[in-house]
Amino acid sequence: MLPDDTLCLEALAEGRVQGVSYRFATRQQxxxxxxxxYARNLPDGTVExxxxGPREAVERVADWLERGPEQAEVTQVTTREVTLAELPRDFTTG
Known part of the structure; x- marks a missing residue:
């Protein structure tokens, strides 16, 4: 059972988000x-x-995704809450 304030959010970032350290900066955040x-490049040029984690922290990073690192040009971020049986152990980029 996950703690009550735990949120898992899946986001899809569009725009110039590949080749600009978006995944690396997302991991840092x-x-x-x-x-x-995780943060991973998809074949269509988006980043998933x-x-x-804690709801407020997830929401802060989700807000940051709309800006991304300085080199990125984010045009849209689509998010949805997801339910997982267990949480990932760490944050990975792939």
Missing amino acids: AEAEGLTG VLLC
Whole structure:
């Protein structure tokens, strides 16, 4: 059973988000907030992100995804809450 304030959010970032350190910067933001999950490039040029942890921390990083690192040009971020049987152990990029 997950703690009550735990949120897992799946996000899809669109725009110029590949080749601009978006995944690396997302991992830095997530780890600074103590979150687990992943950030990975998809073949269509988007980046898929999973953020899991305390609701407020997840929401802060989700807000950051809309800006991304300086080199990124994020045009849209679509998010949805997801339910997982167990949380990822760490934050990975792939």
